[in-house]
Each structure stands twice: as C-alpha cells, then as structure tokens.
Amino acid sequence: MRKIARYIIGALALFAMGCASGSKVSATPAEIEALDNLVANQSFEINARWALPMPSQALNSISNANLLPIGSNASRIDLTGNASYLRMVGDRVEADLPYFGERQMSGGYDPQRTGIQFEGMAENLKIEPNTKTKGYTMRFDINNGLESYQVIAQLMPSRSSSFSIVSSHRTQIRYQGILSEYSEEED
Template identity: 55%
Template sequence: MKSILKYGAFLLLLVVAACATGRNNATPEEIAELENLISNQRFEIRATWAQPMASQGLNSIANAGLLPPGSTASRIDITGATAYLRVVGDSVMADLPYFGERRMGGYYNQDKAGIKFEGIPENLTFEPLKKGDGKTMSFTIDQDSEGFQVYAQLYPNGNARITISSTHRTNIWYQGNFREYEEEK
C-alpha cells in the first residue's frame, strides 16, 4: 500500500511539474518586440503548416499518396510553398495555398486556386489573447466576389496561428512564424 502511495505521489508531482513548465512565460523583451511589430504594422506571417477541415475528398487524396511526405489529410506541410499573410501599414495581403472544398459555385481560375487577397481590411483590430501573452488580430476583407474573415494569434516567441473563414470555401487554419516584413529587393 505504501508503494502505491509513493508512486501516486510521484506521479502527481510529475504531472504538476509538467503543467507548470508548459506555460507560456514570455520575457519582457519578447512582449515589447511583439508590441513594437504591431504598432509599426509592418510584419508578415510565414505559414509552414496548413490544417484544412477533414473531408472525404482530402482523405481520398491522402490515401492516394498525393500529399507531401510527413503530411496527413488534416495537417499538410507547406514549407516549400509561398505562404504568407502580410500587414503593411493599413493594407493586408495574403497568398496561402488552399486545401479543402469549395462550397459555393464559381468559376475556376488556376491563378486564384489558393487564398489570395490584397487591400485595406475592414474592422482591423488587435486584442490581447484570452490566455497567456500575445495578441489576436482580426479583420474582414473582400476579394472579387469572395469574402474572408481572418483571425491570427501572434505569440511573443514568434509563433503564429491563422484561421480563415470564407464565404465560398470550408475553413482552414495555418501555423507558422511571424517577423518584421522587409521588402525583397
């Protein structure tokens, strides 16, 4: 009985220690850098993973072996693709690959198969995250006949998560990193 109590106490201590170290404890420098990037409104998020909504179509593509190595139907490696969301001044632009299903009719344009938009967004806001350090950016933007609702969670350690809802397609999420945007020469 004593050994069970010892192992139970040890297991409880291990769980408490694991939970305590899993918290996001950003340094004041990281928080200040995040605030600076947001106030300058000149940053970009480079997506490395796409997370589409699971569907029978995506499962069929994954089962056929048509996804990049290490990818599944619900998590696709896009590190080799052009995949970004930029905020430059009062404008936003995105070029993100899209994996999912179109829900509304429309024409097929090979140049616009991904999520692409550029312009001045409506209702651009930055708010503190509900849990932990970081900010949530949200806005809406229309491109041609399609509308997008965009949420991005920005963390002081440089990680970011983007959620995009479309008027024509199923939702998709992206994970990646953000940094100050520097124009390519």
C-alpha cells in the first residue's frame, strides 16, 4: 500500500512541475517594446476570433442542433467573418461583439442590437503591467444606457489577447483575439 502511495505522490509531483514549467512566457524585447508603445499610445483594437460563453443547457441545445458555425461548440464559437472588436482610443472605448449566452434580466428588445455594443468614456480605467505574462491587464467599467459592463482584458506581447465581459443583464462571456494598432482612417 505504501508503494502505491509513493507512486501517486511521485506522479503528482511530476505533474505539478510540468504545469509550473509551462507557465513561463517567452517574449522578445522587440515584442515587449511594441506592446509598451501600443499601450502608451492608447490606440489599439482587439479583433475577437473566438467567443467563449458560459456553458448552459440552452447553448448545448443550439450546438446539438448544428446551429453554430462549423468548428464551433457550445463553449467555443468561431467568429471568423464577423466584425467583432473591442477598441480603445485615448480614454474612449467601444465594442461591437456578438453575444452567446443567457439574459438574466429583461431589457429593451431591439433585433438590430442583440450583441454587446457600447461606446464612450471608460470609467475606473486601469492598465497595469502583468509581470507573469510580460504584458498588461486592462480593466474598466462602461454603461451604454441600458446595461453596465465590467471588462478585463489581457494584452500579451505576442499580440494575442483575451478579455471577459461581465454584464448587469447577461451571463459572463469571454473572447480571444488579436491585438493590433488602431487608426481612425481604417473605418
């Protein structure tokens, strides 16, 4: 019995060391400098490639009915072909993102505005260096008049990014995408 316990403890120790070694982020000095400049200029955009909604019975039903894009499932939805973005220009932020999830509170219904959409001044804006990822963590609150949102974004030197949105009316959703410089001439 002691021999089995030793094997289990040894296996758990190896597993823990393997997990710890995988958390190191390698970024070149050029990537870190480019990210520092993007953040300092506060003119960037995250183009969302994937939506990661909270799993629910309703989303599983939609997935089982093959109503999601090809290559998607109830917890990871491909956004290719959609103009899905979170943008920051100075202290102003704007977003136009599809939403997959459940409403927790009723609100006005507008069939043209079913996603997460907001534009305005970011409240409680904080952009702080993240020593673990060698990137930045951005946090802010915003209200679009109907809903209020809390946004937390991870900006990585590799230009990959993920962000979560907590809404006053809907279940939380996360997105993954690509970080790029934004210039207003692109619109």
